[in-house]
Amino acid sequence: MSLPHALLAALLERPRSGLALARQFDKSFGHFWSASHQQIYRELSRLEADGLIASEAEADARGRKRTWRALAAGRDELRAWIPRDDPAPSLRDTLMVRLRAEAIVGPTGLEATLRARLKSHEDKLALYQGIEARDFPDPRKDRATAVQHLVLRAGLRHETYWIGFLTDALTVLCDPGLG
Amino acid sequence: MSLPHALLAALLERPRSGLALARQFDKSFGHFWSASHQQIYRELSRLEADGLIASEAEADARGRKRTWRALAAGRDELRAWIPRDDPAPSLRDTLMVRLRAEAIVGPTGLEATLRARLKSHEDKLALYQGIEARDFPDPRKDRATAVQHLVLRAGLRHETYWIGFLTDALTVLCDPGLG
């Protein structure tokens, strides 16, 4: 349950409206913790009820822009949450289910899906490489920059790992020497 | 929504009871698509209602073992589902939120969490390597074996990628030349 904490962090960086947060709330946040605007508005209301953030306008200001900012209590809550342990999320991908099922009920033309996935990971890798070149000319400038660059490198590694696997998978599925 | 299809695949391989499926329903399935027994029993009921699987005993046989098997319609449904496209799941990990937040509100002692995560990925990698050595002496024996081995290799790649990233991350966070 880290959406509220992602929002707190984004608002500590700089006050923003709900819609600004919803538009992938930050160059870096949106890539690894996306959320719909409905989710974000709900969480913002909860964070306000808990006294962690505040805005000028009162509740149910439909149509009127509300700019949110984090309070001191919000900052404390975030700092306490950061070092908490939680279990590693397991690899959970329908593609693995499809492959495993394909091993049982025989060839089904899965190759096209693999190629589509490969393309999407290649595109994302190119996007991340563009961000790296543009936003991190000096990644060791200070601690904050170094950690942001580290998070971006996680994305680069993630896409690279998938591209490697999918290339491997296409080789196996298209191998005429099998089956 | 691939749990029902994972169950169909497992039952096509060999009929099983709900509990047997719940105990990570298969050496290979459980590692990349886990599910609680409550979820599994609910899905089994739905699959039965849809005429895709069947068992001998009638419904609400509390305490009595029910062995499920897939029907022909279940096999058809699975074969039709396998090649369907769905979007690549994005990197979604609370650790990325923690790191990104750490870049904003300063050092918080996140290193211990990173070391714990590193340990858990190293353990899982060793587990997968053991499975590979034991169950895949000849990974190119036939198409089914080759695809199962491929899925295992995804797991190996996944753990390797995380170990690389976490090692990198510890270097950055513990670097005295920053911050």
Next chain:
DNA sequence: CATAACATGTAATGAGTTACATGATTAA
């Protein structure tokens, strides 16, 4: 002033988890 774009919100649904309830079988 009409309409497009901006901005916030509710309702319904489904997936997944936690806690609990119940019955059958086996072993001390």
Next chain:
DNA sequence: TTAATCATGTAACTCATTACATGTTATG
């Protein structure tokens, strides 16, 4: 015969998504 274990199931709750509803501001 009591306790542990196996086995199946219900209830309540949270998270996330989809669809929809409503009001405001800018622009032609």
